[in-house]
Amino acid sequence: MNKRHSIAIAALVGAAALVLSGCATDTGGDTGGSGGDATDAATADKGTITLGFLPAWTDGLSTAYLLQNQLEKIGYTVEMQTLTEAGPLYTGLAQGDVDIYPSAWPELTHASYMETYGDDIEDLGAYYEGAKLTIAVPDYVEISSIDDLADNVDMFDGKIYGIEPGAGLTKQTQEVMIPEYGLEDSYELITSSTAAMLTELGSAVDDEEPIVVTSWRPFWANATYGLKDLDDPKGAMGDPEALHFLGTAGFAAANPEAAELIAGIQLDDAEYGALEDMVVNEYGEGNEAEAISAWLAAYPDAFSTQIAD
Secondary structure (H helix, E strand, O other): OOHHHHHHHHHHHHEEEEOOOOOOOOOOOHHOOHHHHHHHHHHHHHHHEEEEEEEEEEEEEHHHHHHHHHHHHHOEEEEEEEOOOOOHHHHHHHHOOOOOOEEOOOOOOOOHHHHHHHHHEEEEEEEEEEEEEEEEEEEEOOOOOOOHHHHOOOOOOOEEOOOOOOOHHHHHHHHHHHHHOOOOOOOEEEOHHHHHHHHHHHHHHHHHOOOOOEEOOOHHHHOOOOEEEEEEOOOOOOOOOEEEEEEEEOHHHOOHHHHHHHHHHHHOOOHHHHHHHHHHHHOOOOOOHHHHHHHHHHHHOOOOOOOOO
């Protein structure tokens, strides 16, 4: 496995280990960037905001550290609450144990959670348009459509490698895509974690062996591993959707300055891609604050309410 693959997977595995040990890290104070004495003095007045996310889902990981940086600069104390499944995260958000989920997929992928908890959740705005669930293979694999999987069971040993069992992507693959394409008797969806899926993918790519995985866009692994999305002529993986910041009910009224800042964040493909790549790959675990500072310097006009260093 090459160095870039190893660094990325090590970061995810390390993050998962922190979660499994029950880590809920308070990263307030100086970690999120410099705010000067005025910011320090204002922190107690603004209160604490808890960001809940899954470290293995690197869209939420990246935007959590971006929000930490920006919110601390306007005087909030920010705590990071890491979880391993979407269900407990939505429960915590609805109950007020988590103030913000910084990268939710509420329109389709997480629609079932919104049906259950939506009355106690507030939409703070979408920051990225056109997110998509996919079934993907490395670009050296000579199939182009999900339809091709049925005739190539032996090539893939009858396995599709997925992520966490509670993920919306897992539900969509298991309950919609597999039966829609008649793959129930020929393929097994292997679920464990995003880190485990990436380990299998990295090993296969290094040996140029065929593998099929569940994936999504935007996701840094698509470029790193040379993945291509399989055509989905039956639309079983769903339509594109937006990525949202979700808050616990009443968040905007209680924190108007934070809500205004969050509503002003909209990222295009280049801005989002650079953000995730810097946080996950270029700087890596333990250096997220530095990654965010570098990204803000590279994209000073990325969103309307950005607070500079």
